[in-house]
Amino acid sequence: MKRDSRLSSVLHALLHMAEQDGPVTSEALGRCLGTNPVVVRRTMGLLREAGLVTAERGHAGGWRISADLAAVSLRRLHEALGEPAIFAIGNRNETPECLVEQSVNAALEGAFAEAEALLLERFAEVTLADLAEDFARRHAQRRAAKE
Amino acid sequence: MKRDSRLSSVLHALLHMAEQDGPVTSEALGRCLGTNPVVVRRTMGLLREAGLVTAERGHAGGWRISADLAAVSLRRLHEALGEPAIFAIGNRNETPECLVEQSVNAALEGAFAEAEALLLERFAEVTLADLAEDFARRHAQRRAAKE
DNA sequence: CGAATCGTAACATATATAGTTACATGAAAC
DNA sequence: GTTTCATGTAACTATATATGTTACGATTCG
Numbered sequence: 448m449k450r451d452s453r454l455s456s457v458l459h460a461l462l463h464m465a466e467q468d469g470p471v472t473s474e475a476l477g478r479c480l481g482t483n484p485v486v487v488r489r490t491m492g493l494l495r496e497a498g499l500v501t502a503e504r505g506h507a508g509g510w511r512i513s514a515d516l517a518a519v520s521l522r523r524l525h526e527a528l529g530e531p532a533i534f535a536i537g538n539r540n541e542t543p544e545c546l547v548e549q550s551v552n553a554a555l556e557g558a559f560a561e562a563e564a565l566l567l568e569r570f571a572e573v574t575l576a577d578l579a580e581d582f583a584r585r586h587a588q589r590r591a592a593k594e
Numbered sequence: 595m596k597r598d599s600r601l602s603s604v605l606h607a608l609l610h611m612a613e614q615d616g617p618v619t620s621e622a623l624g625r626c627l628g629t630n631p632v633v634v635r636r637t638m639g640l641l642r643e644a645g646l647v648t649a650e651r652g653h654a655g656g657w658r659i660s661a662d663l664a665a666v667s668l669r670r671l672h673e674a675l676g677e678p679a680i681f682a683i684g685n686r687n688e689t690p691e692c693l694v695e696q697s698v699n700a701a702l703e704g705a706f707a708e709a710e711a712l713l714l715e716r717f718a719e720v721t722l723a724d725l726a727e728d729f730a731r732r733h734a735q736r737r738a739a740k741e
Numbered sequence: 742c743g744a745a746t747c748g749t750a751a752c753a754t755a756t757a758t759a760g761t762t763a764c765a766t767g768a769a770a771c
Numbered sequence: 772g773t774t775t776c777a778t779g780t781a782a783c784t785a786t787a788t789a790t791g792t793t794a795c796g797a798t799t800c801g
Contacts, residue, residue, distance in 0.1 A: 472745085472747090488746095488748070503746085504746055504748085509746075
């Protein structure tokens with residue numbers, strides 16, 4: 448199974464957009480991400496539906512962030528993407544008759560539920576503003592290292 | 595991406611085997627799991643390589659647990675299966691040049707690492723003996739409910 | 742009008758699990 | 772020793788999902 452990298456993608460895109468004044472085109476974002484403009488539109492479209500970005504068509508159009516960076520957490524983005532499945536591992540049968548399988552499912556589900564809760568909690572704690580700040584720090588470090 | 599349900603499968607199979615005295619054939623396990631005997635052999639073969647089960651060929655052959663139920667944790671089974679990827683979500687690019695992407699990756703990786711650690715910890719705490727006990731409890735409850 | 746840009750449908754590709762078919766190998770029963 | 776039952780394994784197919792690509796319509800600005 449291929450991993451879903453859309454959360455990673457939109458974060459990358461949003462931070463690049465945050466660095467720009469005007470709107471950024473799908474083509475420019477596609478170049479940053481190493482992918483196709485259509486893939487960018489498809490994924491950013493979900494953020495548009497969630498009210499996190501706006502798209503302007505026509506000449507000098509493109510994508511623009513329409514929310515406060517500090518108000519957009521990774522969790523909010525995960526939700527905007529439709530809350531895709533987090534785990535690549537799961538139960539064989541979600542509603543088994545077999546009592547043995549019920550025991551197995553109960554044990555696995557408990558562990559997965561705890562891990563998922565922790566992950567979503569961490570996601571809720573990190574905002575685009577935090578990432579932008581982290582990026583600025585890395586940027587300053589690189590400049591310092593060059594001198 | 596399809597979810598990997600092999601951990602769930604082998605747990606189901608092992609508990610059925612624990613209920614039986616003699617060896618259990620791939621075909622019988624396949625019937626329990628609702629799958630093909632070859633799939634059973636393929637997956638159980640990994641447990642055999644890890645020394646958790648033995649297979650006997652020929653007449654009256656089949657699979658047998660060769661370890662103490664209390665000594666086999668879900669984590670041990672996860673390892674025996676080759677430690678398959680836990681998350682269906684991941685970074686777009688694991689070793690990016692782009693500083694923006696490095697910030698994104700660092701944030702996501704931290705959260706994933708914590709969630710994975712918690713999951714594996716929970717897996718380490720649950721053994722086949724625990725699941726067998728849970729099953730016995732469910733079994734007793736069902737019998738009680740019927741009377 | 743024409744160029745730039747998003748919106749979207751339709752199709753192609755890649756990858757991993759799961760399922761299936763086929764046959765070789767080994768062990769017990771008779 | 773031959774038959775039968777079972778695992779071991781290779782090769783192929785089916786399925787699901789994310790991602791990539793092509794094509795074209797819709798919209799906006801100059």
